[in-house]
Amino acid sequence: MIEELSNKERQTEHPQRWGAILVWIGVLGILLVLGLGLTRSKQGPVGVGEKIPDFILTTFDGDQIDIEDLRGRVVVINFWASWCKPCEQEAAELEQASQSFKDQDVIFLGVDYVDTETEALTYLSKFNITYPNGPDLRTQISQAFRIRGVPETYIVGREGVLVDVRIGPYLSLAEIENAVLGALEQ
Structure with a gap:
């Protein structure tokens, strides 16, 4: 028992x-x-002097842009969202800057963060943005860059190395142009 x-x-x-x-x-x-x-998250965003992460952006038009194919050019990568009020503050100036530098081996790319396609396209139309833009599907690009929020803008030199980071909106067209000119001079 x-x-x-x-x-x-x-x-x-x-x-x-x-x-x-x-x-x-x-x-x-x-x-x-x-x-x-x-x-x-403690690592913070990709830092100046670091090689940027490789990524492919599928634009709202269906084109695929591989960042590796842009080596030799200065690339301005802007993370934005249609619901972001500070993004609206710099949207028109980013478009103006993209037009100013379009013949100087500079390409602007917009990465739409956590948005619906309809709202994103409405935003692009509202600000007459013509440079390539696409959604950050599954937030893969923003995770690779370790962004903290929007807007964030990364200026990449010809060798694929980050030369400038802007957390928050640019306050003027002159600020954007000076940052791009600095990258072109390197």
């Missing part, structure tokens, strides 16, 4: 022990994922 009781106790303890082990494995897994996320 005592042996039977011991066997029954062992049988009920065994599933409970495995349940506790599985709970702890789950908790450790969650902590690991959170820890990696926090570590990554």
Whole structure:
């Protein structure tokens, strides 16, 4: 009888022990994922002097732009969203700058962050933006750049190295032009 009781106790303890082990494995897994996320967010955006991440932007027109194909040119990458009021402050000036530099080996790219296509296209139309723009599908590009919000603008030199970062909106056309001219001089 005592042996039977011991066997029954062992049988009920065994599933409970495995349940506790599985709970702890789950908790450790969650902590690991959170820890990696926090570590990554502490890294901040891609920094000046760093090679930018490779990416392919599929534009709203369906074209694919591979950043690798733009080596040898200065590239201005602007992360924006239709719901972002500070983005609206710089939208017209970015378009003006793109027109000013279009014959000087400078290309502007817009990366639409967490938006609907309809709202994004309405935004582009509202500000008469003609340079290539596309959605950041599954936020892959913004994650690669480790952006913190919008707007953020990255100016990439001819060798694919970041030469200027602007967190927040440009306040004037002159600010944008000076940043691009600085990249062209390198």
